[in-house]
Amino acid sequence: MRAKGARMSKRVPPSFNLFVFLLLLCLLAPSCTSSNYHKSSVIIAQSKDALLPEISPSEAPQALLPLLAPSPFSPFTNSTIPKLSGLCVLNFAAVESMMSMTSIDCVGGFAPYLANVICCPQVDATLTILVGQSSKDTNMLALNGTLAEPCLSDFEQILVGQGANDTLPHICSIYPSNLTEGSCPVKDVNEFESTVDSSSLLASCGKIDTVNECCEQVCQNAVAEAAGKLAGKAYDLMGMEGSHALADHSTRVNDCKSIALRWLASKLDPSHAKEVLRGLSNCKINKVCPLVFPNMTHVIKSCGSGTHDQTACCKSVESYVSHLQNQSFVTNLQALNCAASLGLKLQKANITKNIYNLCHVSLKDFSVQVTPQGVESGCLLPSLPSDAVFDTSTGLSFLCDLNDNIPAPWPSPSQLPASSCNKTVKIPALPAAASGQSRIYSADQGSLVLFVVSVVLVLVM
Numbered sequence: 001m002r003a004k005g006a007r008m009s010k011r012v013p014p015s016f017n018l019f020v021f022l023l024l025l026c027l028l029a030p031s032c033t034s035s036n037y038h039k040s041s042v043i044i045a046q047s048k049d050a051l052l053p054e055i056s057p058s059e060a061p062q063a064l065l066p067l068l069a070p071s072p073f074s075p076f077t078n079s080t081i082p083k084l085s086g087l088c089v090l091n092f093a094a095v096e097s098m099m100s101m102t103s104i105d106c107v108g109g110f111a112p113y114l115a116n117v118i119c120c121p122q123v124d125a126t127l128t129i130l131v132g133q134s135s136k137d138t139n140m141l142a143l144n145g146t147l148a149e150p151c152l153s154d155f156e157q158i159l160v161g162q163g164a165n166d167t168l169p170h171i172c173s174i175y176p177s178n179l180t181e182g183s184c185p186v187k188d189v190n191e192f193e194s195t196v197d198s199s200s201l202l203a204s205c206g207k208i209d210t211v212n213e214c215c216e217q218v219c220q221n222a223v224a225e226a227a228g229k230l231a232g233k234a235y236d237l238m239g240m241e242g243s244h245a246l247a248d249h250s251t252r253v254n255d256c257k258s259i260a261l262r263w264l265a266s267k268l269d270p271s272h273a274k275e276v277l278r279g280l281s282n283c284k285i286n287k288v289c290p291l292v293f294p295n296m297t298h299v300i301k302s303c304g305s306g307t308h309d310q311t312a313c314c315k316s317v318e319s320y321v322s323h324l325q326n327q328s329f330v331t332n333l334q335a336l337n338c339a340a341s342l343g344l345k346l347q348k349a350n351i352t353k354n355i356y357n358l359c360h361v362s363l364k365d366f367s368v369q370v371t372p373q374g375v376e377s378g379c380l381l382p383s384l385p386s387d388a389v390f391d392t393s394t395g396l397s398f399l400c401d402l403n404d405n406i407p408a409p410w411p412s413p414s415q416l417p418a419s420s421c422n423k424t425v426k427i428p429a430l431p432a433a434a435s436g437q438s439r440i441y442s443a444d445q446g447s448l449v450l451f452v453v454s455v456v457l458v459l460v461m
Contacts, residue, residue, distance in 0.1 A: 082157035085150035089143075092158060094133040098126045098270050103162035104390045111165035113329050113368055116290040117282075117381050118388060118398065119165075120172035125277035127155065128258070131179060132265030132273065139189045141262045142181035149176040182255030183248075184227075185234040192263050195233060196226040205264050208276050210384055214283035215421035219276065223264075227256035278385035282331075286383050289338035291327050291366065293345060296320060300349045314359035321361065325369045332401050333383045335363040339408035342366075347411070354410040362405045 092099065106119040135141050143151055152174065160166045168174065181187040186195060204222035213219055231252040261280075265273040302309070302316035330338060343356065355361070364378025379400035388398040 080161040082154070082161040084154045084157060087147065088151035088154045089134065089138060089147060090130055090151050090154075091134045091137060092130070092154070095126060095130050095270050098129060098274060099158055100162060101387060102126045103159045103164040104388045104396065106159065106164040106168055106171075107388070107396060108163060108165055111168065111171055114381075114388070114398070115171050116328055117285060117331055117334075118329075118386065119168075121278055121281040121285065121385070122387065123168060123172050123174065124281065125274050127174070127178065128261050128277055129265040129270050129273050130155070132262040133270065135189055135262065135266045140187055141189060141192060141259050141266075142184075142187040143179045145176065145180060148179040151179055152176050178258075181259060183234070183252040184230055184256040184259045185252075186230045186256070187259060189263065189266070192230070192259065196229050196260070198226075198263070201226050201260065201264065202267055205276055206268065207272075208279050210275070210279040210282070213279055214286070217283075220280060220283065223257055223260050223280075224253075226260040227253045230256035230259060275385075282383065282385050286331055286333040287337070289334055289341045289366075290330060291324050291338050291341075293342060294320070294323050296345065296349070299346065300351065303346075303351050303353070303355050305350055305352060310358060313355065317355055317359045317361065321365050324366055328368065329379060329381050330367045331383045332363065332380045335366045335380055336409070338366040339363065340411045343408075343411040356408045356410045360405075361408045363408050364405070365408065 102119075102122050105114065105122040111119045131141065131143070152169070156166075156168055159168060165171060186192050192198070201222050205219035208219045209216070231249065234252055261277065264276065268276065299313075299316045299320050301307070303313040307313065324338070324342075339356065339361075346355065362378070364380055367378055367380050369378050382399055382401040386399045388396055390396050
């Protein structure tokens with residue numbers, strides 16, 4: 001195989017194939033709550049000739065491709081019939097393909113690890129499009145509080161019936177209020193279109209450049225302008241009691257942004273609307289580090305200026321980073337932000353030496369890892385929107401954008417979060433586009449879940 005957009009390197013013999021039988025998913029996930037998934041032992045197997053080439057950090061990184069062997073995947077072949085409330089007015093049939101995609105992106109016990117980049121952005125986009133498409137029949141861009149609860153329950157039941165995690169509302173912080181207008185004073189389609197410049201909004205957001213939108217903010221500015229006009233109508237109601245008059249302005253504007261996006265979703269076909277919404281969400285996703293940094297007292301004690309034991313320091317760093325790796329898959333840009341955040345925290349604790357360089361900390365060390373028999377194989381997700389892919393013959397896969405050792409940059413004390421828009425910030429070489437895949441498989445309810453991975457050196461063009 002060849003990774004798109006890369007240059008031809010050298011042909012690698014089949015002996016470079018590395019086969020790894022890895023990790024039951026819920027062994028990685030103590031928080032896994034779905035009854036369909038259970039813990040099991042780790043089975044690791046490696047081909048005897050499997051070797052990985054040494055890659056200089058200064059060279060353009062070569063792409064590695066994690067692939068998995070086929071296995072039964074019952075949630076997508078034996079869907080259960082959901083028990084619906086019969087009260088919801090939303091048109092689920094209009095977003096049927098979106099619902100199926102969401103169930104794949106949020107599959108079972110794997111959902112918490114893909115939550116911040118793939119699963120929850122897809123859930124948010126699906127709900128936005130669902131309400132938007134349904135407004136064609138209801139003429140409303142929001143549900144009232146009475147209908148929001150059964151509709152959210154029906155939404156969840158449909159996804160779970162197709163194999164999605166049964167705690168999605170908890171994982172993605174979804175509440176019935178997410179389907180209402182919140183504090184935005186406008187939810188009627190006709191009133192919306194008479195209040196905002198809807199033609200300008202559609203022109204700016206009907207199609208976005210997912211590569212440049214995060215920097216140029218063409219669609220984001222149009223949505224913000226529309227939301228501001230909608231929110232402004234609340235001040236005409238200040239004499240009235242209720243949430244419209246009392247809500248904080250910034251909260252009201254954010255609620256009105258949701259209304260604007262639902263209107264936009266009603267004017268586009270679902271697949272097109274999804275591309276726009278996921279592109280906008282990734283602009284927010286890549287600006288932050290989603291990881292929670294646990295107490296670092298042990299690292300500070302082992303690596304402080306008064307200590308000189310490099311081995312003890314690096315063991316502490318390795319142990320600390322291993323806790324981060326149990327949290328989530330992150331994108332390559334998120335990994336840069338995480339490296340900067342952790343580095344600045346350590347510097348504030350008077351650790352001045354570059355322990356990333358000292359202890360060989362890589363960008364991939366901030367994401368969920370697989371480490372078969374001492375051969376490191378990490379997975380950073382692409383900074384552009386991506387989905388998991390299900391194939392009946394090969395199973396579930398998702399793109400990994402990195403599997404080699406790009407060093408984590410040690411930040412300067414005044415360093416701002418990494419941004420591909422800030423040309424003054426030197427970002428280390430990022431991997432070639434779309435360089436890998438990983439797949440998980442599950443069998444029938446009550447059986448074991450086996451994570452099977454094969455890491456293969458990709459022939460880059």
